Structure formats: C-alpha cells, structure tokens
Amino acid sequence: MKKDAPRIGLFIPCYIDQFYPNVAIATMELLEKLGCKVTYPLGQTCCGQPMANSGFEADTVGTATKFIREFAGFDYIVAPSGSCVLHVKEHSPKIAKLQKNQEYIQAHIYELSEFITDVLKLDSIQGSFPHKIGFHASCHGLRGLRLASDSERNEPAFNKTLQLMQDLEGLEIMELTRKDECCGFGGTFAVSEEAISVQMGKDRIADHLDKGVEIIVGGDMSCIMHMQGIASRDKEKVKLMHFAEILNQVIT
Known part of the structure; x- marks a missing residue:
C-alpha cells in the first residue's frame, strides 16, 4: 500500500x-x-x-x-x-x-x-467472468447520483458500473428492453404498496429472463434483496449479485 x-x-x-x-x-x-x-x-x-x-x-x-x-x-x-x-x-x-x-x-x-x-480514475478492471449478466440500475444511484444515463434525458449513454466491468473476459452484458425501470422496492413503498411493488419486481425479473440473463447484477442490495425474494418464491433460475462481489472475485 x-x-x-x-x-x-x-x-x-x-x-x-x-x-x-x-x-x-x-x-x-x-x-x-x-x-x-x-x-x-x-x-x-x-x-x-x-x-x-x-x-x-x-x-x-x-x-x-x-x-x-x-x-x-x-x-x-x-x-x-x-x-x-x-x-x-x-x-x-x-x-x-x-x-x-x-x-x-x-x-x-x-x-x-x-x-x-x-476518484481513483480507473476506466475498467481486468479479469475473467464468463457469464451473461443483466444490470439493474437502482433509482437513487441512477437519477440521484447520476451513476448512469437514463431514458428521460437526451444525453450520451454512460454507466459507471458497467464501465468497470466492460473488459472482463467472457462477460456478456445483455441489453434489456426497459433498462432503467424501477424494481418496485422503494424502501417502505414495498410495505405500504405491496401488490404494486411485487408486480414491478416481477416485471424487472422477466425482462432479464427474456434476454437469457444468468446473473442480475446491481449496486444496491435493497433492490437486489427485493428481486431475489421474488425470484426465489417463483423458483426462477437466476442469480443476483452486487457488482462488488464480481470485481473482488476477478482481481487476484
């Protein structure tokens, strides 16, 4: 160090x-x-x-x-x-x-x-991760912190998380139909509006499954937890991971 x-x-x-x-x-x-x-x-x-x-x-x-x-x-x-x-x-x-x-x-x-x-000014991280992934862009990071471009704005496309993963050997990033749609978690929204929240989560998972995604990757475990619960109850064969787990795994 x-x-x-x-x-x-x-x-x-x-x-x-x-x-x-x-x-x-x-x-x-x-x-x-x-x-x-x-x-x-x-x-x-x-x-x-x-x-x-x-x-x-x-x-x-x-x-x-x-x-x-x-x-x-x-x-x-x-x-x-x-x-x-x-x-x-x-x-x-x-x-x-x-x-x-x-x-x-x-x-x-x-x-x-x-x-x-x-801050660290890294464009990408090298390594191998031979899987088909779909990326879930959580609302606060997307529209609040501007971690990626969103469909509401006329701007060049960018995604800081996928930028770090773009050079991983064997990785396939599958293009979603609605790439920046909310998963329905929304914190206490998932409790106060359970039925709507669950259906939104089902829709997000379906979009990934339709594209042949093996692993749904995200940057907020709250959203991943919500979708993981739905996928588990519906016995869907898809994994969910935080991108930190993948990057840490590929760097030796």
Whole structure:
C-alpha cells in the first residue's frame, strides 16, 4: 500500500450489515486491492434513510449527528449503496453545530463505482467472468447520483458500473428492453404498496429472463434483496449479485 493511499471510511448500510455481510467484505477487499487504506468505524449505525423516506426526516437528527461524528476525518467515505449515499449527501437534516464537518462529508461521500471511476480514475478492471449478466440500475444511484444515463434525458449513454466491468473476459452484458425501470422496492413503498411493488419486481425479473440473463447484477442490495425474494418464491433460475462481489472475485 502506498504511503499516500487515500484513507477510506467504509460505510456499510444496515441491511447489508445484517443480511449481506459478504458484500461488505467484498467492498473492503476490493478497495484494499485497489490501493486504498480502509477503516470500518465500529460505532456506525443507520444513516436515517428509512425514517426520512417514511416522512420523519426531523427524527433523523440523531442518526445524522452520529454519522458525522463517526466519519469525520477520513479522506473519503465510500459505500456499496447509492440510496444511502444519496441520503447522506442530499437529504440529511442540517446539523448547525457540525456544519463544517457535515459539508465536508457530503462533498466526500461516494458510491463504490463512482469512487473507483471518478476518484481513483480507473476506466475498467481486468479479469475473467464468463457469464451473461443483466444490470439493474437502482433509482437513487441512477437519477440521484447520476451513476448512469437514463431514458428521460437526451444525453450520451454512460454507466459507471458497467464501465468497470466492460473488459472482463467472457462477460456478456445483455441489453434489456426497459433498462432503467424501477424494481418496485422503494424502501417502505414495498410495505405500504405491496401488490404494486411485487408486480414491478416481477416485471424487472422477466425482462432479464427474456434476454437469457444468468446473473442480475446491481449496486444496491435493497433492490437486489427485493428481486431475489421474488425470484426465489417463483423458483426462477437466476442469480443476483452486487457488482462488488464480481470485481473482488476477478482481481487476484
């Protein structure tokens, strides 16, 4: 590791911590393989997004304050979740007594693929992954963080996550019919509007299956969890993976 390696505060959202720790481990190992000095602050907890999405943003002052105190002092904060990064970056309540630290954190927090492409300046990662994949672009990352182009805008096509995977030997990225459609999770939307949420998830999975996809790949485990549950109940023969697991696997 280089002496001037960036010091990363690894932010792991609570649903990854509780249900998908393998994604957290893959993220940490991947960043270390790319030359970063990674620290996992043990006192971190929920960023407050579930409460804010349910209309209780004022009640997230405590989680926002704790987040700032846990992650102040790092060069960058990186997370394998676009939705949680967007919440911290744009939707956390302002904490006046910690304003300077909060503004610094909001300017230096990145979703994983965004950090690798925009900060580490890597165009792609070399390796072998001989599978047919379909990419699910989660709404917060797509339309909030602008991790990829979307169909609502007249702009050149780009996708920061797929950019990193484009040179993997044997990889086939299947073109979807509706490549940037919501999977229906939407946090508490999946609870309050269960029937609509499930049907949206079924539609997204069907689009991938119609194209012969072996693995549905995404950058938000919340969306992957939603689709994985539906695919499992419907006994669909398709795997779901976070892109960090793939990139970490191919780098030796």
